[in-house]
Amino acid sequence: MGLIVQKYGGTSVKDAERVMNVANRVVETYDKGNSVVVVVSAQGDTTDELIEKAMEINPKASKREMDMLLSSGEQISVSLLAMAVEKLGKPVISLTGWQAGFKTDSHYSAARIHKIDKERLQSELDKNKIVIVAGFQGLNKYEDITTLGRGGSDTSAVALAAALHADLCEIYTDVDGVYTADPRIVKNAHKLDDISYDEMLELASLGANVLHNRSVEMAKKYHVKLAVKSSLNRNEGTYVKEVDQVEKMLVRGVTRDNDCARIALCGIEDTPGKAYQVFALLSKHGISVDLIIQSIGNGEKKDISFTITEGELDNTVKLLEENKSALKIDDIKVKKDVSKVSIVGAGMVNNAGVATTMFEALYNADINISMIATSEIKISVLVDQKDAERAVAAIHDKFML
Ligand code: ASP
Ligand code: MG
Numbered sequence: 001m002g003l004i005v006q007k008y009g010g011t012s013v014k015d016a017e018r019v020m021n022v023a024n025r026v027v028e029t030y031d032k033g034n035s036v037v038v039v040v041s042a043q044g045d046t047t048d049e050l051i052e053k054a055m056e057i058n059p060k061a062s063k064r065e066m067d068m069l070l071s072s073g074e075q076i077s078v079s080l081l082a083m084a085v086e087k088l089g090k091p092v093i094s095l096t097g098w099q100a101g102f103k104t105d106s107h108y109s110a111a112r113i114h115k116i117d118k119e120r121l122q123s124e125l126d127k128n129k130i131v132i133v134a135g136f137q138g139l140n141k142y143e144d145i146t147t148l149g150r151g152g153s154d155t156s157a158v159a160l161a162a163a164l165h166a167d168l169c170e171i172y173t174d175v176d177g178v179y180t181a182d183p184r185i186v187k188n189a190h191k192l193d194d195i196s197y198d199e200m201l202e203l204a205s206l207g208a209n210v211l212h213n214r215s216v217e218m219a220k221k222y223h224v225k226l227a228v229k230s231s232l233n234r235n236e237g238t239y240v241k242e243v244d245q246v247e248k249m250l251v252r253g254v255t256r257d258n259d260c261a262r263i264a265l266c267g268i269e270d271t272p273g274k275a276y277q278v279f280a281l282l283s284k285h286g287i288s289v290d291l292i293i294q295s296i297g298n299g300e301k302k303d304i305s306f307t308i309t310e311g312e313l314d315n316t317v318k319l320l321e322e323n324k325s326a327l328k329i330d331d332i333k334v335k336k337d338v339s340k341v342s343i344v345g346a347g348m349v350n351n352a353g354v355a356t357t358m359f360e361a362l363y364n365a366d367i368n369i370s371m372i373a374t375s376e377i378k379i380s381v382l383v384d385q386k387d388a389e390r391a392v393a394a395i396h397d398k399f400m401l
Contacts, residue, residue: 001033002167003125007040007135007157011174012231013077014044022172022231023084026130030090035125037164039135039157040081042073047150063108067137067147071097074134074153082132092130095120097145097156100131102138104146111138111146112214113155116163125164133160154215162222169224171211172231177238178203178210181254185389186396192252193236196243199252200226202344202378207257216240248347250354251399256388257340260290261313262370264305265320267330270297275304277327278320285319287312291340291373291382301330305371307382310336338370339388342380343395349376361398367391 006029008022022040030036042050050069054061075096082094101117124131135153140146148155154171161169178200181189195203197220204213210228219226219240229237268274275294282289287308295303308316313336320332348354355372358379362369367390371382383391 003035003037003164004029005037005039005157005161005164005166005169007153007169007171008038008081008231009153009171009173010041010044010046012172013040013081016080018231019043019077019080019084020087022081023088025172025231026081026085027088027090030130035128036130037121037125037160037166038081038130038132039153039160040074040077040132041135041153042070043077043080046073046076064144067108067111067145070147071134071137071145074136078132078134085130085132090130091128092132093124094132094134095124096134097137098139100133100160102156102159104138104140104148106140106142106144106146108144108146110149111140113138113148113159116159118163121160121164149212149214151212152214154212155218158215158218158222158224158226161224162218166224168227169219170227170229170237171215172229173210174230174232175210176230176233176235177228178208178240178253180252180400181392181396182208182256185256186254186393188400189396190400191235192238194239194241194246195252196246196346197240198243198377199246199344199346200240202342202375203253203255206255206340206342206344206378206380207259208253208255211240243346246346249345250347250351251343251345253344254392254396254399255342255344256392257342258385258388259309259311260307260338260340260382261310262305262307262335262338262382263313263316263320264303264333264335265327265329265331266303266333267301268304269328270300270302274302274327278304281319281323281327282316285315287316287319291371291380293371307338307340307371337385338382339385339391340380340382341388341391341395342378343399344378346377348379355379357398358395361394362391364398365390365394367394 078094104111
């Protein structure tokens, strides 16, 4: 018995039948004597459909109005789920993000949670009610609605779990948990029983589509015990924990991220300060750069290549073209069909052979690597997008079998 926060994603509440399914699971948890707070996402593809509606009218709609629109998806879900719980005869109340006390900064469409004013939540819990909260949304200091970025309901759930000192935060989705690789790409991928916050954070940032990366960051910071489970079966799921509580495996997972593009700046002057000038320009415009390599200069010229997300490509190229002569760049080359393939594992820290094994797997599969980046617990390589799935499978086989 305790306080449990459960979060159900869009596929888990996509239609009336699924909503009833969730209601039954919520009530089951409640009937065991727990206090239950439930966070829900918008049903099915609602958020995408709302974005389409907006684009039909004004593709340049302000982010403030987009947030006003998109937050409505979650408001539908909470009311429907509350009605379903009512039908099962249990005390329940639905709350929007602002009713639940979510205060955010004013960064529309990517707001960060500042704090949660818990009075309302607490008083409803004190009345023994199941509290259903709209994910993905809050209120800024102007009392305008903000959203937390795509997939942000996970973060709403973890924030609630942290604020209410919940005993467990369960994230329900349509997969059984966190896998060693995307099961659609790698047939023998298997579910992990547990994984550390750091590993999960890397996997989430590197393209494993299970948890919003900010939710993992927050879970780590506030020591929220997280479980990722399926709402469609009773399987155990994956627990996300402190590093010292998990087995330190060499490699935990292989991911692929197609949302990247490579820009090569060729023939830049080989003098001190060039990299600084280029990346200062990009960061001034809010463009975040991922992998970077610089070739060895010859005293006159050198090349710098880096990757960004595809969404930032046009902006970035325009910006660099405008500054091409000021930065003394001969040529700007762009490659869009690239993918980042990464391996993650807390056990990598003290093991020198991991990179070699990864490169060997790629060599055996005849896949060319165009960039490499490493950190304590991950290694990423950039490959042609057409090779990415094969790369994931080859690396998975090499390490897991
Ligand atoms: N409905 C929002 C989205 O699709 C938030 C979420 O599902 O977590 O991004
Ligand atoms: Mg999600």
